[in-house]
Each structure stands twice: as structure tokens, then as C-alpha cells.
Amino acid sequence: MYFGLSEEQNQFQDYVKKFLSDNVSVDEIRKIANGDDQKLHDDIKSGLMNLGLSGLLIPENYGGLGGDLLSAVSIAQGLGTGVGPISFAGSYVMTPIALSLGGNDDQKDKYLPKIASNEIKFGVGLSEYVAAREDSGIELNKGKASGKALFVIDGDDADFFILSDKGGTMFIVDKNDKGLEVIQLTTVDKTRLYLELNLKNVKAEVLQETENNPFIIQKVIDAGRIILSADSLGASESMIEKAVSYAKERKQFNRVIGSFQAVKHMCAEMAADLEPCYAMLWQAAHSFDHDPDEARLQACQAKSHIAEVAKMVSKKATEVHGGMGFTDLLGLHYWFKRIGLNRQILGGPELVREEAAELQGFNQ
Amino acid sequence: MNLEYGPEYEDFRAEVIDFCKEYEGISFENTSSKNISRSEWQKILIEKGFIARAIPKEYGGFGGETDIIKSRIIATEFSKAKIPGGMGGQGIDMLVPTLLEWGTEEQKQHYIQPTLHGEMIWCQGYSEPNAGSDLASLQTKGELKDGNWVINGQKIWTSTAQYSQMMFCLVRTEPQAPKHSGISFILIPMDTPGIEIRPLVDMTLNAGFNEVFFTDVTVPEGNIVGKRGDGWSVANSVLGHERGSLADPNATMNRLNTLINMMKEETIDGRRLIDIPSYRDRLMQVQGKVMANQAHSLRLLSSKINPGQNVKLGGMIQKLVGTELRHEMEALAIDVLGEIGTLYEETPRLKENGSFQFHYMYFLGLIIGGGTNQIQKNIISERGLGMPKEPKVQEAS
Ligand SMILES: Cc1cc2nc3c(=O)[nH]c(=O)nc-3n(C[C@H](O)[C@H](O)[C@H](O)COP(=O)(O)OP(=O)(O)OC[C@H]3O[C@@H](n4cnc5c(N)ncnc54)[C@H](O)[C@@H]3O)c2cc1C
Numbered sequence: 001m002y003f004g005l006s007e008e009q010n011q012f013q014d015y016v017k018k019f020l021s022d023n024v025s026v027d028e029i030r031k032i033a034n035g036d037d038q039k040l041h042d043d044i045k046s047g048l049m050n051l052g053l054s055g056l057l058i059p060e061n062y063g064g065l066g067g068d069l070l071s072a073v074s075i076a077q078g079l080g081t082g083v084g085p086i087s088f089a090g091s092y093v094m095t096p097i098a099l100s101l102g103g104n105d106d107q108k109d110k111y112l113p114k115i116a117s118n119e120i121k122f123g124v125g126l127s128e129y130v131a132a133r134e135d136s137g138i139e140l141n142k143g144k145a146s147g148k149a150l151f152v153i154d155g156d157d158a159d160f161f162i163l164s165d166k167g168g169t170m171f172i173v174d175k176n177d178k179g180l181e182v183i184q185l186t187t188v189d190k191t192r193l194y195l196e197l198n199l200k201n202v203k204a205e206v207l208q209e210t211e212n213n214p215f216i217i218q219k220v221i222d223a224g225r226i227i228l229s230a231d232s233l234g235a236s237e238s239m240i241e242k243a244v245s246y247a248k249e250r251k252q253f254n255r256v257i258g259s260f261q262a263v264k265h266m267c268a269e270m271a272a273d274l275e276p277c278y279a280m281l282w283q284a285a286h287s288f289d290h291d292p293d294e295a296r297l298q299a300c301q302a303k304s305h306i307a308e309v310a311k312m313v314s315k316k317a318t319e320v321h322g323g324m325g326f327t328d329l330l331g332l333h334y335w336f337k338r339i340g341l342n343r344q345i346l347g348g349p350e351l352v353r354e355e356a357a358e359l360q361g362f363n364q
Numbered sequence: 365m366n367l368e369y370g371p372e373y374e375d376f377r378a379e380v381i382d383f384c385k386e387y388e389g390i391s392f393e394n395t396s397s398k399n400i401s402r403s404e405w406q407k408i409l410i411e412k413g414f415i416a417r418a419i420p421k422e423y424g425g426f427g428g429e430t431d432i433i434k435s436r437i438i439a440t441e442f443s444k445a446k447i448p449g450g451m452g453g454q455g456i457d458m459l460v461p462t463l464l465e466w467g468t469e470e471q472k473q474h475y476i477q478p479t480l481h482g483e484m485i486w487c488q489g490y491s492e493p494n495a496g497s498d499l500a501s502l503q504t505k506g507e508l509k510d511g512n513w514v515i516n517g518q519k520i521w522t523s524t525a526q527y528s529q530m531m532f533c534l535v536r537t538e539p540q541a542p543k544h545s546g547i548s549f550i551l552i553p554m555d556t557p558g559i560e561i562r563p564l565v566d567m568t569l570n571a572g573f574n575e576v577f578f579t580d581v582t583v584p585e586g587n588i589v590g591k592r593g594d595g596w597s598v599a600n601s602v603l604g605h606e607r608g609s610l611a612d613p614n615a616t617m618n619r620l621n622t623l624i625n626m627m628k629e630e631t632i633d634g635r636r637l638i639d640i641p642s643y644r645d646r647l648m649q650v651q652g653k654v655m656a657n658q659a660h661s662l663r664l665l666s667s668k669i670n671p672g673q674n675v676k677l678g679g680m681i682q683k684l685v686g687t688e689l690r691h692e693m694e695a696l697a698i699d700v701l702g703e704i705g706t707l708y709e710e711t712p713r714l715k716e717n718g719s720f721q722f723h724y725m726y727f728l729g730l731i732i733g734g735g736t737n738q739i740q741k742n743i744i745s746e747r748g749l750g751m752p753k754e755p756k757v758q759e760a761s
Contacts, residue, residue: 001433002366003659003666004673070365244749259752264745271744272681279659286365298655305652353648354641362624362638362647 080234
């Protein structure tokens with residue numbers, strides 16, 4: 001019995017952390033967030049892609065590494081620690097899973113190898129299936145899609161998008177389709193891009209296995225939720241580390257603030273609440289890979305619980321830094337906001353808890 | 365990640381499940397047809413190696429190897445089958461491991477077997493009126509006179525003292541030595557002349573603990589465990605055992621199921637409590653925490669059998685997180701029951717024997733006892749996160 005990330009998974013995570021800490025300081029994050037340095041952003045993206053992220057979940061016979069979700073979790077934790085400004089959950093986790101489970105052989109042949117080799121990229125918009133806000137929602141009719149998708153993730157440089165109708169049928173649209181209008185949404189989290197798509201009779205390439213089979217879209221959403229939670233976990237870990245080390249340096253009243261119990265107890269509370277989240281997250285990923293009966297409940301509960309803990313951490317860690325925590329200069333807010341976005345995407349805590357209850361037959 | 369324990373352990377699990385079937389429905393109540401005494405049950409469990417596993421045969425144990433996976437399997441299957449576990453208490457959980465580590469051969473021979481068999485009940489005499497969180501400032505005095513320890517002073521909050529045959533006690537024997545190195549760990553028979561026990565009723569309205577007064581209480585010199593002045597180290601090795609056992613994840617899971625079943629049965633205006641969205645949402649929040657805790661306990665288990673895995677911080681948070689979670693869970697049960705949730709003791713309309721109120725209060729006691737949760741936060745921040753200690757204040761006003 002071994003409960004935890006394998007040595008290999010830990011190493012992979014360490015590479016990601018190291019790459020980010022060596023190459024992506026807060027100054028770099030700020031330039032990227034402000035859209036000031038496209039070249040820098042591209043270099044960072046390709047640097048991270050060179051670690052092999054794009055093929056991680058693609059089966060070996062399609063040119064990928066054939067990794068499991070737990071491996072992807074280990075990467076996502078690493079990306080979260082350094083607010084890695086790249087696509088991951090949508091393009092490299094949800095997409096390969098959607099295509100592998102939902103696509104036919106032609107579709108797999110056509111797309112999977114090219115995703116692995118980083119020749120093409122997908123954005124993903126499944127928010128309407130989880131909870132359609134405002135006037136969003138897409139109708140599929142004879143191979144054509146019309147409507148709106150909100151909060152499409154990982155849409156930067158995307159060649160295609162995976163979307164779904166309200167029934168959970170997933171389909172691919174081409175970025176260059178004339179009926180497709182792409183609008184950028186500005187959220188608080190500028191480390192990643194969020195889009196609105198307006199579709200008017202756009203050609204929809206349906207993933208056939210997903211027709212009348214909501215199991216697949218649910219599986220894809222579970223994976224997305226677990227990965228977003230991993231990102232928040234990593235971001236929280238990093239915020240606690242920053243708070244603790246700041247508290248050991250900063251002096252007031254002739255002593256380091258880390259010797260004040262109010263400060264120590266905030267740090268202890270953050271650590272105590274975050275610590276069990278690692279196991280919860282890994283177990284959810286493990287169940288996703290190996291224990292389908294438990295997987296959905298665990299994915300929902302991990303999404304909700306980690307979102308709550310991360311929110312608490314993001315607040316307290318900021319408080320430990322005093323006024324400095326509130327500044328753009330220190331840049332702690334990039335972590336704060338990243339956690340804020342992960343919390344809402346693919347269902348906020350109340351929504352996923354309601355799903356968790358439904359799964360157990362609690363609301364009749 | 366590998367959650368399989370392997371075929372050897374699955375065979376063992378099957379054996380445990382068979383055992384549980386054999387004893388299904390046993391009870392310590394006289395009224396039950398499957399009535400058995402606690403001490404008989406205790407002996408059966410030891411014989412099987414289900415408890416006292418790694419304690420040598422000569423001291424009354426099973427005489428096997430420590431095997432925490434087997435322990436986990438036993439705890440899980442017993443809990444599923446609602447079979448009572450072995451006896452607990454300060455003697456079995458705390459004193460026995462301490463004697464195994466620090467005791468003389470004679471002490472081991474003399475005390476361990478009767479303790480394991482439930483024939484010798486122990487209480488823990490640490491806290492004093494002026495030495496709670498700051499335990500090392502304790503003042504109960506022990507002087508060596510004519511080959512005996514003569515003890516004077518007072519203990520407080522001593523759980524189960526009124527039913528105990530023995531106390532393991534911290535006593536100041538070296539008044540000149542610095543605070544932490546002047547303490548000794550001494551075993552005291554509770555029927556020694558000069559001991560007076562006054563039960564203290566706690567908020568659950570049980571007399572869970574006591575005040576214990578010592579006037580010239582005299583016990584043989586050989587009743588010391590470890591050397592003179594080693595008492596602090598001896599006691600600390602035991603506190604570790606206690607903290608781990610205060611918030612058992614299997615018990616927490618069972619309680620959650622009790623809560624869920626109650627919320628399916630009870631109604632407001634004919635609507636099941638679980639169908640009321642705000643109640644349901646709180647239930648789901650608590651369930652999330654319970655699931656995180658369950659998974660965490662597996663991670664800790666794993667760290668014990670895979671030496672490379674470092675979960676030091678993870679171990680330190682157990683008492684804090686586990687006791688707060690139980691308290692929160694019982695509070696939820698009371699809230700969803702509303703006025704009905706306030707019923708207690710003997711009364712019409714009582715639910716679950718009043719256990720929600722009882723545990724709500726009991727776990728507040730555990731939040732305070734065993735090193736308060738504020739002290740736990742000091743420990744987590746200082747030893748877990750490496751933050752500095754509070755600077756010493758010269759003189760408290
Ligand atoms: C149910 C129960 C069973 C018990 N059983 C036993 C037993 O069998 N044997 C035994 O010896 N003792 C027992 N105790 C005693 C228990 O160990 C003490 O109550 C506990 O250590 C706290 O000490 P105190 O009550 O003196 O509170 P105090 O130490 O006076 O604490 C009062 C408050 O001050 C806070 N505080 C104190 N020091 C600090 C600090 N350094 N930093 C931050 N906050 C601080 C505490 O957290 C608490 O909130 C039991 C207690 C309970 C509640």
C-alpha cells in the first residue's frame with residue numbers, strides 16, 4: 001500500500017515548480033497579466049510544454065505518454081504553486097479525455113497525435129452544461145451549433161473548441177468557422193484567458209459517443225474539477241509558504257511578527273486545513289482512474305472542499321502580509337485571484353455540493 | 365498510488381469479517397441474549413491478536429509484530445459490523461506503551477497484563493489547578509524518605525480517578541532543578557492512605573473527572589518509571605499516543621452516517637430534513653471535511669509503512685482538525701433538529717438517546733483536554749512551520 005504521489009510524479013511536479021520559480025517571477029507574471037510581453041509569454045509556454053505537458057494524458061498509441069489523472073494532478077499542483085500562465089485543465093486534461101472517451105477512431109487519429117506534438121490546441125467550454133448563466137446555451141441542429149458559450153477556458157491560441165449542448169452532447173468547432181465570434185472576457189485572473197463564444201450555424205463535429213450518454217461529459221467535468229482543485233491546492237501551498245517566510249522576516253514591536261500568536265495561529269489554521277486536502281485530492285484522482293463508483297462524489301467534494309479551504313488560505317495569507325499583501329507590488333493577488341477563478345469555473349462550492357447530494361439521492 | 369493491501373492482508377480481512385459474523389450482535393448488556401462481559405471479550409480479542417498485538421506474550425499480549433495495516437483492517441471491519449473494539453482508557457492507550465518503553469522488567473511483569481485484561485484501571489494525574497497548559501510548572505511534591513516516595517499536593521481534571529485502581533502521576537521530586545527536569549513519573553495505587561477523590565461534574569452532567577488530593581501518600585521507591593527527573597520525557601512519549609487516539613476516523617464516519625440517517629427520517633412540515641437545501645448544504649460541507657480526513661488518515665498510515673514519505677506536519681494537525689470536526693458535526697445535528705435537538709437526559713421525544721447533545725459537549729471537552737487546540741496551534745506553527753516561540757515575559761502581572 002502506498003498512498004501518495006509516486007516518485008516519478010513528485011519529480012515531474014518538481015520540474016514544473018522549478019521551471020516556474022527559475023523563469024517566472026512576479027515581475028514576469030505581471031508583464032504577462034498586463035499583456036506587455038508576448039514573446040516572454042510564448043517563451044514560458046513553450047518552456048513548460050517542453051516538459052511534455054501536452055501529451056501527458058494522450059494514450060501511447062496516439063503519441064502521448066498515456067499518463068493517468070493523478071499524474072496530471074501532480075503537474076497541476078506544480079502549476080498552481082507558481083500561478084503558471086499556461087493552459088492545462090482544458091487543453092491537456094479535459095480535451096484528451098473527451099476525445100479518448102467520446103471520439104470515434106477517425107477523430108482520435110485526427111486530433112490526439114497533433115495535440116501531443118503541440119501542433120494543434122483546444123479550448124474547452126462546458127460551463128453551460130454545469131450551470132447556464134444569462135443567455136448562454138447552445139442548440140445543436142443537423143450538425144450545426146447556435147448559441148453562446150461563456151467562460152471557455154484555455155482558449156488562447158486555440159485552433160478548435162470543445163463545447164456541449166445542454167444534454168451533454170459534446171462537439172468540436174473550428175476557430176476559423178465564419179459563424180463563430182470570439183470575445184475576450186476580462187476576469188480578475190489574468191494569468192489565464194477566458195472567452196465568450198457566439199455561434200451562428202457553426203459546423204459542429206459531434207463526438208459520437210457522447211450523444212445520449214451524459215456519462216462522458218460528466219467524466220470530463222470531473223477531471224476538470226479535480227485539476228482546478230489541484231491548481232488551487234498548489235496556489236494555497238505557495239501562499240502559506242510566503243506568509244510563513246514573511247512572518248519570520250518582518251519585524252514590528254522589536255520582534256518578528258511570526259512570534260505573535262495571532263499570526264502563528266493564522267498560519268497553523270491554514271496549514272491544518274490545507275494538509276488533509278492533499279490526500280483528498282489524490283484519492284479523488286485515484287478513484288477517477290480506478291474506482292468509478294466513488295469517483296463522481298469524490299470529485300464534487302474535492303472541488304467544493306478545496307475551494308473553501310483555498311479561499312480561507314488566500315484571505316489569511318494576505319492578512320499576514322499586512323499592507324504589503326494588498327499591493328500589486330508584492331503580487332500575492334495573482335495567487336488570490338487564481339484561487340478565486342478556480343473556485344467558480346465548472347461549478348462553485350454550493351453547486352457542486354448540490355450535485356454531491358444528488359449523487360447520493362439526498363434531494364428528492 | 366496503490367490502495368491495495370495485498371493478498372495476505374485480504375486473507376486477514378476475510379478472517380476478521382468471519383470473526384465479526386460469528387460475534388454479530390454481541391453486547392455487554394445483561395438483557396441481551398448475546399451477553400458477554402467486557403473482560404471476557406477483551407481476552408478473546410487478545411487471543412486472536414486483534415488487540416495488544418505487538419505486546420509480548422509474557423506480559424499478557426498476543427506476542428506478534430506490530431502491523432498497522434492489520435490494525436487498520438480490524439478497526440475498519442469492526443466499525444462496519446458494529447462490533448465493539450477492545451477496551452481503551454488511559455491505562456491501555458497510554459500507560460502500557462510507556463511501560464514498554466521506559467519500565468523496568470518488574471514493572472512490565474506486574475502491571476501490563478492486568479491492565480490489558482481490564483482488571484487494573486488507570487487514571488492520569490498530570491494537571492493541577494495552577495498547571496494546565498503550562499504543565500511543567502506542576503507543584504505536587506514527592507520526597508524520598510526511607511525508601512519511599514512521600515507525596516503531597518493536588519491534581520485536577522483527573523478522568524476516571526473514582527473508578528481507578530492506579531494513577532500514573534507527575535510529581536516534582538527535584539525542586540532545585542529547572543522546571544522541566546525536576547519532575548518524576550510515579551505509579552500510585554489509588555487505595556493508598558492519604559488520597560482523597562472528589563468527583564467533578566462536567567457540562568455533560570457526568571462526573572467525568574475529579575480532584576485528587578494527596579496528604580503524605582507513601583509509595584515504594586521502585587514505583588518510579590524512568591529515572592528521577594526524567595518524568596517530563598516519560599510523559600511526553602505518552603502524550604503522543606493520546607493525541608493520535610482522540611479523533612478516530614472510523615468513529616467519525618459512523619457518526620456521519622448516523623447524522624445522515626437522522627436527516628432522512630426527521631421532518632419539518634412533513635419535509636425530510638435532508639430535502640431542505642440549507643441543511644443539505646451544511647451536511648455536504650461536513651461530509652467533504654470527513655472525506656478529506658478519511659483520506660488523510662490513509663496518507664498517514666502510508667507514511668508509517670513507507671519510510672520515505674514525510675508527513676510530519678500532517679500528523680501534528682490530527683488532534684486539532686479531528687476534534688473540531690466532530691464538534692461541528694454534532695452541532696449540525698442539533699441545528700437541523702431545532703428545538704428537538706435541545707432535549708437531553710430522560711425525556712419524551714429524545715432522539716438517538718441524546719447523543720448529539722452529549723457529543724457536542726464531550727468534543728468541546730476534547731478540544732480543551734489533551735493539550736488545548738490553541739496549544740496545538742502553537743505546536744503546529746513552531747514545530748511544523750518553524751515559526752519562533754513567544755518571547756519569555758519576565759513577570760506575569
Ligand atoms: C474532558 C477533559 C478530560 C481531562 N482529563 C485529564 C486527565 O485525565 N488527566 C489530567 O491530568 N488532565 C486532564 N485534563 C486536563 C487538561 O489537560 C487541561 O484542562 C488542559 O491541558 C488545559 O489546562 P487548563 O484547564 O488549566 O487551562 P489553561 O491552561 O488555563 O487554559 C485556559 C485558556 O488559555 C489558553 N492558553 C493557555 N496557555 C496558552 C498558550 N501558551 N498559548 C495560547 N493559549 C494558551 C488555553 O488554550 C485555554 O483557551 C482533562 C481536561 C478535559 C477538558
